[in-house]
Amino acid sequence: MITLSYVTSVIIFCIGLYTIMARRNLFKTVLGLALMESAILLIIVSSGYIPGGVPPIEPFMGPAVNPLPHAFTLTAIVIGASDIALALAFIIKLQRHYRSVDLDRIRGLRG
Amino acid sequence: MSLSNLFDGINAPFLAAGLVLYISAVISGEWYFKAPGERVRFRVLVAAASAGSIGILSSGNWLLFVFFLEILTLSLWSMISMKEPRAALVYLLSQLAAAGLILVGTAGVYAHTGSLAIGPVPEPWRVFFMAGFGIKAAFPLLHFWLPEAHGKAPSPASALLSGFAVKTGILGLIRAFPEPFAPLVLIGTVMAFFGAFMAVFPRDIKRVLAYSTMSHLGFMTAAVGAGSGEIAAAYAFSHAMIKGNLFISAGIVEKTFGTRDIFALRGSGRLHFAAVAALTAGAFFAAGLPGTASYLLKNSVISSLGHTAPWWQPFMLTAAGMMAAGYLLNITAPLFFRDNSKNGTPKHEEGGNIIFAVLSVTILLLVIAADSFFPSILHAFRVDTGFTPASDKLEAFIASAAAGLIILLARLRLKGIPEQGLPDIKICLSMDEGPLYAFNRVSGCCHPGRLNTFVFVALVFLVLLMLTL
Amino acid sequence: MTLVLAIVVPLVAAFLIPVFHLARKTLPVSLIGIMGLISLSASMAAAYAGWFSPEVSLLGGWAPEIGIVLVADRLSSAFLLITGIGSGAALACALEKFGGGPWRFYAIFFLLLGSMNGILLTGDLFNLFVFYEIFSVAAYLLVAFSMSWQALEAGLKYLVLGTIGALFILLGTAFTFMATGILNMALLSEALVSVPRETLTAISACLVLGLTIKTGAFPVHFWLPDAHSSAQTAVSALLSGVLVKVSIYALMRVCFLFFLETNGTVFLAITVIGSLSALGGHLMALRQDDIKRLLAYSTVAQIGYILIGVGCASAAGAAAAVFHSFNHMLMKMGLFIAAGNVSDEKGTREICKLTGLWKEKPFWVLGFTVLSAAIVGIPPLNGFMSKWFIILSSAGAGTVIPALVIAAGTVISAAYYLRVLSAFVSPGESDQEDPFKSSPRKVRSKIVSLTIVGSFAMFCLALGIMAFSPFSREYFSSIGRTAVDVGAYVGLVTGR
């Protein structure tokens, strides 16, 4: 059952990566980043799973799941959110200059 | 750093040559450079170069050897760039490449033996030393910088370059390959002949001298390859004196008449004998006529090859020696025997130059004294190999005949040759624009500025990592 | 106890700056200077403590198995010294250029300082990721600080690539955690031995890719030239001199701890990356017309040198890498500051237009000359010595090709630095009277920046000569021995 979760998250990760490469819209690039990050978080959360586990809040009613991945996920969510917010802010500013959010046009720096 | 190497049998001739050359370069620089700023700069650079040279000669380990080589390179680069920045750049880059190769070889030797001391190089690292010192000593195909740098530098700097800087390569070869090493003999013979052949064609005096240097370096390399480093060292001393004299006097000629083109200089010797006398005298000694030091040493080199050498190696060396007479005749004879009524009188300046002519002749006398006439006084510099010339062989005669033929043909052709002579290595140097341009276009694609390409490259990289790790 | 202060003090300074700003619009320069001094002395104290007696501080009083630890050994201390000197110089330049006006810049700067110390000191893999994120976000913002379109574009590209790198680091961390259940780096170095082969492949590929992207080595270097050339002068110097070194520290620490015994191929990969990076960086620098971009590509090449040293996987290689990191910090910061100031005053960054500078500002050109000679690797200067050490360790590891790449790199870098220098010393256009030419901009003389460039140049000379003495060589090789001695690190952290 948990294998399905891993498969899903790996697929989501690859979709995110593919989105960044295949789409030219910068907002979709950011979307791809968000997808990749969610996939990693899903992998981390899944790794804490114990068959028949309960939430790690005392008093436990059975074997509790691993609480450490939850803590990581919380931390990583906030970090990812700030990254994505920053990316959006950059795109908004850049759109002012290029009048476009097309990756193929935003290439003033090259060579 | 140990100073003990400074006065041993191999380094002493180099040291003596360096002393004489640096002193004469300073004196001739005082005359050659007119602007006071240039004069001061030249003095400082000569001081730096001589410091580097002392370091090279006294250092007992390869790292310091490279260290001081680079100091010498830098100061010489700076001297050349006073006149020709582009030739200086070629010089600097080639010498840096040589130093880098030697450095890599040194590191390998250290990893192999755990010692940095100068000495024979173990097998797998020989190639780096051969390539590195090969650039320094202008092996064929690695010589691309030599005609450029020697031909275009200011004359005192050319004297230092040809007299001392290229000899550091020979010194390194002697140190790295004390045992007989056949590839070096092969390279040396080819190089001697190739340099002599190329020297026949140019019209620029200094370019002729540059190729002549290459030819002589070939003799020295052959001697190193034959395992007789002492002969190479003695040859280096004698050649340093002669080339120092020739380049300084070429500078006198150039300053006096404003050109180095032989055609434009025709008949100038008649008008102004003092200016060309030094050059002529130098050429006489350089040509290796019997009785001069060059004659003795060339024959020592040929005989040091021994009887096991293939027949064509002494043959080629003899031919190169004979051709030396030819190409030096090429640049000196027109000074006296051609009438230049069509071209008008070359311009010339009076004053000063006679002193320097005398100076260079004095240097020359020192050569004779050292090598030919007073063996007992300066015995340390002399090598007594017994006079066993290879000239008793039939091929020596054939070689002389062949050389004479080549020179004859070349003399006939000389009239139609353009100013730079035959299409030599200079063509290859100018061809570098083509590959460079193509490379420029290609490397432009390395940074397309497109974000998804970046991510794609990163992904490819990751997949490669996944596959290899 | 001092270790945590090196992280917390700059962070507190950053948190205080907005509070001060509420009271006063423009912060006094002296206030920021004092804050900077206190922060830097905190990190120097940590470096001192770590150098003379390797120190572990347990955060929250928890044992290393369950909490987070900060570890300072000689490797961390060396890099703390690098970041301390570099950040101090950059802060001084920024203060001279901007004054106290842009308070947010200084807040981000102090955040960056704190996070760099965090990366250098932490002994926990996830904590490393967290500090890496602060570090990266601050770096993106510093790049974009000038708000020109170039800066914004460079910032965005840096952000996207950097985030992808961070995500791969996170993925590697996640895999590590899944495989072992722990995150302490010292304990991981023991636990990773029993991890299955496929998992180890994924872990090492993800971590190496992530850290390589952050480092800016060749195949994934794209953000580096953009970011380093588009930022302000002080920021460029900081980016090239300091930030890159912090990433290199992370790469060294992670690879030496995790893969030295488990997956030696990683070091081969690092050597290949380093060689490619050296060659590619130099060749790309050769075709640049923009002086700052040229310097940025030169940084890519120098990163390659350092990575070659790291890839030797030996004490000598690590020591050479650290030595070259230190030297590169001095040289590249000085070069960026000099080039930035010169091009600011000329109003252009094109090399062929930066003429006649030898007459106008000889000291800047002199500083630039010495520093570029050092970076090319001209003998009496430190660049030659670190190049030699790297070649030596590379030959000692039995691979000659990286050493040859370095030798070739010397030639190419000499070619392009000479191009810049010959432009500097060639006679300027101002000799001809041009009535239509606008008068040159009046710029305040920059004594502090000039002093920094000059002292860095002197430092280069001194280090180059010092490297000959066995005493200082012993100091450097002790760093290398610390770096590769995994057992000592584990013993230090676990107290065994």
Next chain:
Amino acid sequence: MNIRPFLFRITALFLCAFLGVMLFRGIAAMPPKESVTGPAAHYLERASRETGARNVVGAILFDYRAFDTLGESTVIFTAVCGISMLFSRRKFHRSSSGLSFIAKRGIGIMAPFLIMYATVIILFGHISPGGGFQGGTIFATVTVLLCVVFGSSFESSYFPPKTKESLESGGALLFCGIGLVGLAAGTGFLSNLSAGFPAGREGSLLSAGTIPLLNIAVGMKVGAGLSAIFYSMIKMLDTTNDYREGGPIR
């Protein structure tokens, strides 16, 4: 036909698929976990005793690995600082007048409850699921809702940007200050019960030493930070139509 983009995508797709397979192989090679091992087992067993918190995740976040939390809230601080830096040169000109009356009234009624909800989540973070992040995010949601429904000028008059800034800095300083108390007590930065903070009765509001305080600090930071990010951006979007590159055109 333009074949290159097509080829590019196909290659990218294959590479992605290959990467996925490799990653999955890495996961599949690990033995399945039957029980919690490593430090997590320690946490599950002892967290309530050692920290006084019932929420083990909260105990990890704010005690065992509180340094991560400090770093992570610093990331938000940095992002907020940067985003307001990026948008600082735009003057606020006008705001949309918001949504309809019904929406305004509805939000007006709901807002106090939302704020109360956020407060509860923050304050009970050590007892029940929740904590500083979650509560702070809900708090930020309130301001976002106000901004959308009433227009950004209304929101900024209720929660001025300066207040947010000082709240954010205050939260961060509170966090560091609590940490330094532990340092001063000699038990290490961010130490909790061992530094002498009272454990209280397990399960009550005032328990678990510093954890509630840190929750409040993080809640202040996250709430103020996220709403500041949103405000900066919405301010930008409001003025989009008035500006072109290089200044206003009227």
